[in-house]
Amino acid sequence: xxxxxxxxxxxxxxxxxxxxxxxxxxxxVVVVDQKTALERQAxxxxxxxxxxxxxxxxxxxxxxxxREELAPGRERQGGGALGELAELYARHESDAEVIDRLLxxxxxxxxxxxxxxxxxxxxxxxxxxxxxxxxxxxxxxxRRQLWQLLASERKADxxxxxxxxxxxxxxxxxxxxxxxxxxERWEPKSC
Numbered sequence: 001x002x003x004x005x006x007x008x009x010x011x012x013x014x015x016x017x018x019x020x021x022x023x024x025x026x027x028x029v030v031v032v033d034q035k036t037a038l039e040r041q042a043x044x045x046x047x048x049x050x051x052x053x054x055x056x057x058x059x060x061x062x063x064x065x066x067r068e069e070l071a072p073g074r075e076r077q078g079g080g081a082l083g084e085l086a087e088l089y090a091r092h093e094s095d096a097e098v099i100d101r102l103l104x105x106x107x108x109x110x111x112x113x114x115x116x117x118x119x120x121x122x123x124x125x126x127x128x129x130x131x132x133x134x135x136x137x138x139x140x141x142x143r144r145q146l147w148q149l150l151a152s153e154r155k156a157d158x159x160x161x162x163x164x165x166x167x168x169x170x171x172x173x174x175x176x177x178x179x180x181x182x183x184e185r186w187e188p189k190s191c
Contacts (some may be wrong), residue, residue: 098135102127103177108136109186110179114147114166115140119178122186 035043093101099116102108107123108116116136143165151161173179175191 095135095139098131099139100174100177102132102135103174106178106188107132108178110170110173110177112166112180112183114143114162114169117180119186122178 040047099108103110105124105127106119107127109119109122111117116139118132118136147158147162147165150156150165151158154161170179170189173189176188178186179189180186
């Protein structure tokens with residue numbers, strides 16, 4: 001009995017076959033047709049900065065004028081667009097002026113909690129509900145933030161800080177403004 005037939009290749013044949021097979025597989029070649037980020041920056045191209053600057057130029061924003069800057073412009077312009085703007089701005093009330101007016105109208109009141117409270121049942125005359133909500137919300141938020149800041153700076157209790165602040169604040173409330181003196185007892189401030 002004979003065994004299986006074996007085929008033995010000479011070493012040169014093995015090398016030749018390996019060389020032929022390696023020639024069939026192409027190496028990975030990458031061709032870049034764009035500049036790298038560093039090359040673009042060196043050339044002076046900053047697309048994100050350019051886009052941000054372009055967007056900032058398109059975004060509308062108010063002009064930072066003060067009443068004092070607009071007053072002379074109103075007199076000089078005599079009816080132009082800046083003159084009308086100056087007139088509207090000069091007539092605009094600050095939040096403090098609006099709060100005083102609403103306290104006198106009894107549309108809002110200074111509560112014992114130190115916050116402003118809407119009092120529609122006591123309101124004398126007409127008050128814009130949107131303005132009322134805006135002013136009360138903003139002022140109450142400012143007061144809470146102030147109490148937190150004062151309490152943290154003095155390392156004191158927020159409630160004690162609020163009570164002390166309210167005592168001092170009531171001295172500055174407009175005369176005739178609606179103030180809560182006791183729980184659910186509202187009366188005009190006497191001076």
